[in-house]
Amino acid sequence: MLIQRKATSSGRRHQFEVNRDDLHKGGPEKSLLASGHKKRQGRNASGRITVRHRGGGVKKKMRIIEWRRRQNGVSAKVIRIEYDPMRSANLALLHYADGVKSYIPAPLELKIGDTVMAGDKVEPTPGNALPLKLAPIGVTVHCVELKPGKGAQLVRGAGTGAIVQAKEGGFVTLLLPSKELRLINEDCLATIGQVGNQEWKNRKIGKAGRKRNMGIRPTVRGTAQHPDSHPHGGGEGRSGVGMKYPKTPWGKHALGTKTRNKRLYSNKYIIRDRRVKA
Numbered sequence: 001m002l003i004q005r006k007a008t009s010s011g012r013r014h015q016f017e018v019n020r021d022d023l024h025k026g027g028p029e030k031s032l033l034a035s036g037h038k039k040r041q042g043r044n045a046s047g048r049i050t051v052r053h054r055g056g057g058v059k060k061k062m063r064i065i066e067w068r069r070r071q072n073g074v075s076a077k078v079i080r081i082e083y084d085p086m087r088s089a090n091l092a093l094l095h096y097a098d099g100v101k102s103y104i105p106a107p108l109e110l111k112i113g114d115t116v117m118a119g120d121k122v123e124p125t126p127g128n129a130l131p132l133k134l135a136p137i138g139v140t141v142h143c144v145e146l147k148p149g150k151g152a153q154l155v156r157g158a159g160t161g162a163i164v165q166a167k168e169g170g171f172v173t174l175l176l177p178s179k180e181l182r183l184i185n186e187d188c189l190a191t192i193g194q195v196g197n198q199e200w201k202n203r204k205i206g207k208a209g210r211k212r213n214m215g216i217r218p219t220v221r222g223t224a225q226h227p228d229s230h231p232h233g234g235g236e237g238r239s240g241v242g243m244k245y246p247k248t249p250w251g252k253h254a255l256g257t258k259t260r261n262k263r264l265y266s267n268k269y270i271i272r273d274r275r276v277k278a
Contacts, residue, residue: 159198
């Protein structure tokens with residue numbers, strides 16, 4: 001649920017935030033915090049800036065997520081639902097019957113006290129993970145593996161979910177959140193349900209200062225820059241792009257150009273591209 005802040009200032013007047021009253025009020029599980037996590041600020045291994053508009057931001061602690069679910073037949077109980085500053089989805093803290101603790105992205109219908117499990121002999125209920133070949137047709141899944149045993153790589157953001165469409169020839173057809181139709185190996189693990197915190201996409205930041213707290217620096221329009229800095233720069237007064245098509249700061253086509261490799265091995269697994277309207 002979204003809540004609107006009181007208009008105590010111009011920045012808060014149009015601010016909408018996700019209500020976190022039902023989340024855990026204390027700190028994270030200390031045993032599941034990543035040690036040595038350091039901000040990269042948009043730089044590569046050589047220290048050069050490769051992603052613009054990154055820098056600053058409040059200090060965060062990275063939680064260790066169980067992307068590769070345990071399939072040893074041990075059940076886990078949901079202890080609490082927590083906020084995670086590193087991602088859009090909330091996290092569910094699990095306590096396994098053998099004493100192991102772990103975090104997983106919290107599905108929409110998962111409640112405190114519920115029991116979840118992963119494996120071939122589990123029910124298709126929210127929070128349980130099972131191979132795609134055992135998932136019923138039409139069910140919504142998230143945290144989908146691309147290679148069996150590698151861990152979840154697809155459908156991990158808040159409010160996202162993929163729909164099982166068909167099963168044939170060792171593959172399962174999934175309708176991804178981007179509307180792309182893709183074949184996934186039937187032995188890949190997926191978690192039943194939709195990722196929670198679905199109102200995250202409707203929040204309104206409200207002011208520039210919050211963006212700085214998030215580690216995002218200001219973005220300057222190309223037309224407002226010097227011609228040496230951007231292809232759109234220069235001109236007298238408020239001039240437009242000045243060319244047939246918009247460009248990136250490095251002169252590449254900015255709109256409509258396909259950048260996917262035509263020889264990429266996974267092209268054969270894409271039935272319908274996400275850019276094609278359904």
